[in-house]
Amino acid sequence: MASLSGLCSSSPSLNPKNPTSKPIPSVRKDFVAFPTRPTRTPSLIQTQSVAREVSSDLSNTNDSVPKNAKKGLEKDPHGLWKRYVDWLYQHKELGLYLDVSRIGFTDEFIAEMEPRFLAALKAMEELEKGAIANPDEGRMVGHYWLRNSNLAPTSFLKTQIDTTLDAVCSFADEVVSGKIKPPSSSEGRFTSILSVGIGGSALGPQFVAEALAPDNPPLKIRFIDNTDPAGIDHQIAQLGPELASTLVIVISKSGGTPETRNGLLEVQKAFREAGLEFAKQGVAITQENSLLDNTARIEGWLARLPMFDWVGGRTSEMSAVGLLPAALQGIDIREMLAGASLMDEANRTTVLRDNPAALLALCWYWASDGIGSKDMVVLPYKDSLLLFSRYLQQLVMESLGKEFDLDGNRVCVNILNILIFVNQGLTVYGNKGSTDQHAYIQQLREGVHNFFVTFVEVLRDRPPGHDWELEPGVTCGDYLFGMLQGTRSALYANNRESITVTVQEVTPRSVGALIALYERAVGIYASMVNINAYHQPGVEAGKKAAGEVLALQKRVLAVLNEASCKQPVEPLTLDEVAERCHAPEDIEMIYKIIAHMAANDRALIAEGSCGSPRSIKVFLGECIVDELYA
Ligand SMILES: O=P(O)(O)OC[C@H]1O[C@](O)(CO)[C@@H](O)[C@@H]1O
Secondary structure, three states, X not given: OOOOOOEEOOOHHHOOOOOOOOOOOOOOHHHOOOXXXXXEOOOOOOHHHOOOOEEOOOOOOOOOOOOOOEOOOOOOHHHHHHHHHHHOEEEOOOOEEEEOOOOOOOHHHHHXXXXXXXXXXXXXXXXXXXXXXXXXXOEOOOHHHHHOHHHOOOHHHHHHHHHHHHHHHHHHHHHHHOOOOOOOOOOOOOOXXXXXXXXXXXXXXXXXXXXXXOOOOOOEEEEEOOOOHHHHHHHHXXXXXXXXXXXXXXXXXXXXXXXXXXXXXXXXHHHHHOOOOHHHHEEEEEEOOOHHHHHHHHHOOOEEEEEOOOOOHHHOOOOHHHHHHHHHOOOOXXXXXXHHHHHHHHXXXXXXXXXXXXXXXXXXXXXXXXXXXXXXXXEEOOHHHOOHHHHHHHHHHHHXXXXXXXXXOEEEEEEOOEEEEEOOOOOEEOOOOOHHHHOOHHHHHHOOOOEEEEEEEEOOOOOOOOOOEEEOOEEHHHXXXXXXXXXXXXXXXXXXXXXXXXXXXXXXXXXXXXXXXXXXXXXXXXXXXXXXXXXXXXXXXXXXXXXHHHHHHHHHHHHHHHHHXXXXXXXXXXXXXXXXXXOHHHHHXXXXXXXXXXXXXXXXXXEOOOOOHHHOEEEOOOOOOOHHHO
């Protein structure tokens, strides 16, 4: 019998199909139920988060989840106030507070986690010094250098960072001042930005625009962040004649992401149709010599700015990716960088109580048992921070959602003396308060207990001089405040844990600090659970499968085209198409391809209907004489 605490190697004998595997017991924390103060043990996790494989004959195990029992949450008001004061973190210069008192961690837990915390900080130190912190891709991880280039491990990298920042600032200044202008707009200056990019090449700029863009920015921003043709058409239609004064920023680290390429091609077509010269209005932000970079260089685009190999997409907000769009909207990017840098500084201390990112990571670990057994609901009580949860979704989930740890093992946990494999991750969702009060907070208060909350509080309601009392002694912002505090209390009363991050105001400085806080918390948490936070192997699987679907579609088209070029036209059943494609096992996908083409008038159904796949006979509307279809 193996030790019952730990990380397990992925031995083939643990395959779910292996007959030696035992069924997963249905275990829920609620089974250890106490009416007011539930005692939870970290080794009991919710069934929805457990993996499918179980074995009681495991080797190579060690600690994955501390075994100290979770105590009930403090409910005594004096005890709670003491806990609040004892653990309250404040960053004076940033005006940022972190309250972790409503997470129920114990002193024993902190003591038990200390070695991991210190090891994680050591790993962060190495990372900042330029270690290959992303071993799979053999890359350094250098987003922290972006806000303090003196930290860059070589003078070459420092110069790259400084030069790029200067280039971003001067290009933005020249565009905003009208020195760089669109070639054929009556406006005489650029008025809009159309940002084309996806994932980390969109989410940061979207979050920052929503949070910080002034009401009347020098350039308004729009985004194309998908390959949805209707969505793209909508953005272009909304621009209308303003396309002539629109700066198109195409952002892709790799320079080869299909959705972004498609967005670019669609926008270029719109430019052609409007009689505009795209190159004079196009900017590329990408790695040197990527496909996008080469295209931009050959076509002579207005500007090209670099993305660095050592900056991941989801941590690229402080690179040209986030800085250029922000600067063009009149956002003070040096303040954003300063906020991030101050936060980074704070997160280097080995004193846990003074390290906000480590506090966050420990809370996540406690609340989700170090295996993501609970979701993180992010609730900013401020409209302008609406996109924070969406931004964090990628930052956290793409970083932490991993099957294997850094040693190539899968995590396993002990549930009632049975070891169960779990994949790592931490689910993030949320919108904003108090809007969500009228949507899903009912479930948070009384429904399935599978989450912890992060409240984001902004102390300043609106700029000075604009406030008024809509009833005696009470402003609109007081209501928002009351809703936040009320929800926090009501959730806690029902044993729902929460963290509260408070900032004075939503400013470039505080937004920079928030981004830096979460970037570091993710890094520390990943170290604590021994995973690579900086790669995304799972995303590749979906991309590869999408490529295979498109390759199959081309074969389907060729087969249909051949039959449709016959005289008379030969409508084919799905079985016939699959057989001629030499892909009988892909018949369902072939059906979906044909149904999609038929819905878009690119294939004609001769017989039957898409609701009865076996009845379908299909052909193309015209015979295409093109070698691509051969
Ligand atoms: O900037 P790129 O290379 O276009 O990638 C966009 C996004 O795609 C991903 O690689 C996932 O597919 C993200 O990590 C990244 O932010």
